[in-house]
Amino acid sequence: MSNYISPAEQYYTNGGVPPTDSNWGEYQYVVLADIVNQFIANYVGNDKMINNVKRNQVVFEAKQAIKLLNFDALRSVKAIELLVTSNLKLILPPDYVNYVRVSIEIDGQLRVLSEDRRTNTAVKYIQDNAGNVTFDVNGNIVTGISDLDKHRLGQYTGPGPYNGCMGWCIDGNWYFSYAIGGRFGMETSEANAGPMFRVNNGVIDFSSAMADRLVVLEYISDGMQNGDDTLVTVHQFAEEFVYRYIKWKLLSNKVGVNLYDKKLARDEKQAEFRNAKLRLSNLHPSRLLMSLRGQNKWIK
Amino acid sequence: MINNVRNTVLTILSKDNRGYLTPAEFNLLADQAQKEIFENYFYQYSTALAKQNARLHGSGYSDIPARIAEVIDLFMVPGEALVYDSLTDLFAAPTDYYKIESIIYDDVTEIDYVTKQEARMLNSAKMTKPNVTFPIYTLDGEGIRVYPDIIVADVSADYIRYPLAPKWTWVSLSGGEPVFDQSALDYQDFELPLSDENNLIIKILQYAGLTIREADIVQAAKSEEVQDKQEKN
Numbered sequence: 001m002s003n004y005i006s007p008a009e010q011y012y013t014n015g016g017v018p019p020t021d022s023n024w025g026e027y028q029y030v031v032l033a034d035i036v037n038q039f040i041a042n043y044v045g046n047d048k049m050i051n052n053v054k055r056n057q058v059v060f061e062a063k064q065a066i067k068l069l070n071f072d073a074l075r076s077v078k079a080i081e082l083l084v085t086s087n088l089k090l091i092l093p094p095d096y097v098n099y100v101r102v103s104i105e106i107d108g109q110l111r112v113l114s115e116d117r118r119t120n121t122a123v124k125y126i127q128d129n130a131g132n133v134t135f136d137v138n139g140n141i142v143t144g145i146s147d148l149d150k151h152r153l154g155q156y157t158g159p160g161p162y163n164g165c166m167g168w169c170i171d172g173n174w175y176f177s178y179a180i181g182g183r184f185g186m187e188t189s190e191a192n193a194g195p196m197f198r199v200n201n202g203v204i205d206f207s208s209a210m211a212d213r214l215v216v217l218e219y220i221s222d223g224m225q226n227g228d229d230t231l232v233t234v235h236q237f238a239e240e241f242v243y244r245y246i247k248w249k250l251l252s253n254k255v256g257v258n259l260y261d262k263k264l265a266r267d268e269k270q271a272e273f274r275n276a277k278l279r280l281s282n283l284h285p286s287r288l289l290m291s292l293r294g295q296n297k298w299i300k
Numbered sequence: 301m302i303n304n305v306r307n308t309v310l311t312i313l314s315k316d317n318r319g320y321l322t323p324a325e326f327n328l329l330a331d332q333a334q335k336e337i338f339e340n341y342f343y344q345y346s347t348a349l350a351k352q353n354a355r356l357h358g359s360g361y362s363d364i365p366a367r368i369a370e371v372i373d374l375f376m377v378p379g380e381a382l383v384y385d386s387l388t389d390l391f392a393a394p395t396d397y398y399k400i401e402s403i404i405y406d407d408v409t410e411i412d413y414v415t416k417q418e419a420r421m422l423n424s425a426k427m428t429k430p431n432v433t434f435p436i437y438t439l440d441g442e443g444i445r446v447y448p449d450i451i452v453a454d455v456s457a458d459y460i461r462y463p464l465a466p467k468w469t470w471v472s473l474s475g476g477e478p479v480f481d482q483s484a485l486d487y488q489d490f491e492l493p494l495s496d497e498n499n500l501i502i503k504i505l506q507y508a509g510l511t512i513r514e515a516d517i518v519q520a521a522k523s524e525e526v527q528d529k530q531e532k533n
Contacts, residue, residue, distance in 0.1 A: 033409075033433055046349045046365075055412035056422055059434050063427055227426070229433040 029233035035062050039246055049261065050250050058246055063224065065245035069238050070223040071097070073277045079218045081105075086211045090204040095221040102197050102204065105214035113215075116196035116207065155208075167208045237279035241272040301497055302330065302468050302489045303480045308501050313508055321508055323468055323478055331465040333503035334490055338375070338463050342399075344368050371493055375460050376401070382444065382455045390443025397459040403437050403444065406454045411435045411446060419447060463491040499525075 004027075014020045036058050044050045044058075077100050082090055103110035126134050126142040134142045154169045156162050167174045195209040204217070225231035234242050248265040251257050306326055313321065321329070348365040351357050357364045375398070382391040382403075393400070403411040414422065414436045422428045422436060430436045430447040437446045446455060467488040470478035481487070490500060502525050509519075 036434070047353055054414060054418075055410065056414060056418075056428055056430075056434065056436060060428050224427070227429075227431075229431055 028235055030236060030239050032059070032062060032066070032229055032232040032234070035234060035239070035242055039243055043243065043247055049257070050247065050254070053250055057250065059229075061246040061249045062242055063232070064249070065242040066232060066234055067222040067224070068245070069234065069241065069276070070220060073238065073273065073280055074223070074235065077218045078221055079216055081214060081216050084206055084210045084213055084215050088206045088208065088210055090206070090215060090217065092199070092202055092204065093217070093219065093221075095224065095226050096219050097222050098220055099199065099204075100218040100220060101216075103216045103218070104194060104210065105216065110216055111194055113194055114196050116198050165208050235280060238276040241269070241276040244269040244272045301494060301500075302466050303482075305330070305490065305497060305500050305504065306468050306480075309504050309508065312501075312505060323470055325508075326504070327465070327467050329504045329507040330468070330490070330500070332507060333500050334463050334466055334492060336503060337492060337496055337499050338398075341368055341372055345372065372460060374491065374493070375463060376458065377461050378458045379404070379456045380459065382457055384452045384455070385443070386452070388443060389449060390440055390445055391455055393439070393442060393444050394457060394459055394461070396461040397457075398462050399460045400444075401458040401460060403446070404456050404458070405432070405435055405446070405451055407456070409433065409435065411437045411451075411455070413437055413439075416440075419445075423447060464488050466490045 009015070011023045011026070014022050036055065039058055039062070040053075040055065044053055078093070078095075080093060084090055102113045102115075104113055124144045124146045126144050128134055136142050154167060154174075156165055156167050156169070156174045158174075162174065169175075195207040195213075197204050197206045197210075199205075206215070223232060244265070248262075248269040251265045252262050309326070310321065345365060345368045348357060348368055352363075352365050377394070377397075380394055382393075384391050400413070403413070405411050409432070412434070416438050419436060419438045422430055432448065432451065435446060435448065435451055437444050439445075444455075444457075465488065467486055469481050469484035469487040471481035471484070472479050490496070492500065506525075
């Protein structure tokens with residue numbers, strides 16, 4: 001990957017080497033190796049504020065800056081589509097940091113699911129008859145499937161619209177998660193007609209109606225591309241912020257740098273962060289104009 | 301330059317019949333003097349940089365660090381291919397290196413020097429684990445260990461070498477004096493620039509004064525050296 005791809009044929013066809021679309025849109029981004037090299041060439045030296053700094057320190061701080069951008073400014077959302085099987089669990093993707101939306105596919109439409117913040121799962125410690133925790137030969141606690149999960153996996157068969165749905169059966173009465181809040185005096189923050197989910201210990205647990213349904217998980221990552229440094233890139237709008245961030249972090253860790261210089265570097269970093277965020281927010285005058293055109297619209 | 305230096309040294313030494321240096325003795329002392337002046341360049345460079353950062357040096361002709369760097373760069377060996385030994389997992393370091401400037405992988409990727417302790421930390425950290433994009437190396441006894449260990453070829457070094465040992469060669473005696481022979485195969489002139497001729501003479505005189513036990517020579521040479529330093533600073 002490179003900023004300047006020539007000749008043009010290389011850009012459009014990647015020289016005929018699959019994947020032929022790998023260079024498309026590449027110009028927007030600067031690769032991590034270029035960021036590091038350019039920083040060392042331009043910010044590190046005997047006549048500069050930063051000297052005697054190792055390359056791996058610059059790499060580390062550059063990655064931290066890119067992570068921070070991904071969390072707070074870029075919000076470049078990844079989306080994956082998966083089928084939820086009868087165990088009602090979905091394993092989180094390897095580069096998952098936090099979810100943005102979890103949606104269910106219904107008739108080709110995506111409907112956003114709500115998080116159930118009340119239901120929890122637990123790791124079950126296997127106990128003997130006396131209630132003592134049991135251990136394996138290595139001295140580790142023996143664990144099993146949580147009874148919470150087992151109960152939830154019960155399938156109701158009987159009259160009514162919930163026939164065939166998974167739910168909790170307590171004292172002979174069946175409870176279905178999507179009924180939460182669906183009655184008088186409901187908790188509005190939980191009001192939801194669809195299935196629900198909860199992120200738990202590396203998986204997303206879904207409520208009973210999600211079995212055999214397609215789910216789309218939109219999530220944010222840290223931009224580290226599963227550890228492949230050749231794929232780590234920064235949008236050009238945020239390039240200057242990354243340099244300023246590295247400069248600030250290196251100066252703030254160095255002995256003998258006066259406080260004024262450290263504060264100045266921090267302020268520069270903050271200013272560049274705001275600039276990057278503004279640029280990346282894609283505020284176009286034409287879009288603003290389109291929105292303003294609706295200002296006189298009558299609302300019935 | 302070596303013949304001029306030798307002639308000057310002998311002229312000063314033979315004044316008042318203080319003593320005489322054989323060609324072999326002269327070559328030994330010349331090598332010692334050249335190494336000392338060569339090494340001193342690095343300290344001079346450091347001092348000059350500090351002064352430049354304090355705005356005591358200017359640009360152009362008064363850019364002293366650049367002038368010193370030019371001299372040091374005379375001894376730069378670029379792109380020396382390093383040989384990998386699969387038994388020790390080490391690349392052989394150049395035998396004549398004074399300081400390694402950079403180790404390069406695949407002609408473009410600079411390999412970062414770290415201490416052994418840092419290498420352990422980096423190798424055990426997920427985010428900073430060395431890879432072919434950002435490799436690291438440690439100096440390990442007589443060799444260079446590169447991480448990640450899948451790098452076993454295409455590694456080269458830019459380094460500063462020691463100056464070659466000077467050798468004043470002669471072919472025959474004339475009037476009891478050896479006659480200088482520049483065409484001898486083992487002839488080797490000083491590698492320092494011409495501006496160092498005076499320093500070489502002073503240094504060799506110091507050593508010669510010690511050899512022939514002439515305190516006057518040592519003292520005179522030292523005074524000259526101190527005066528020279530004061531003028532430069």
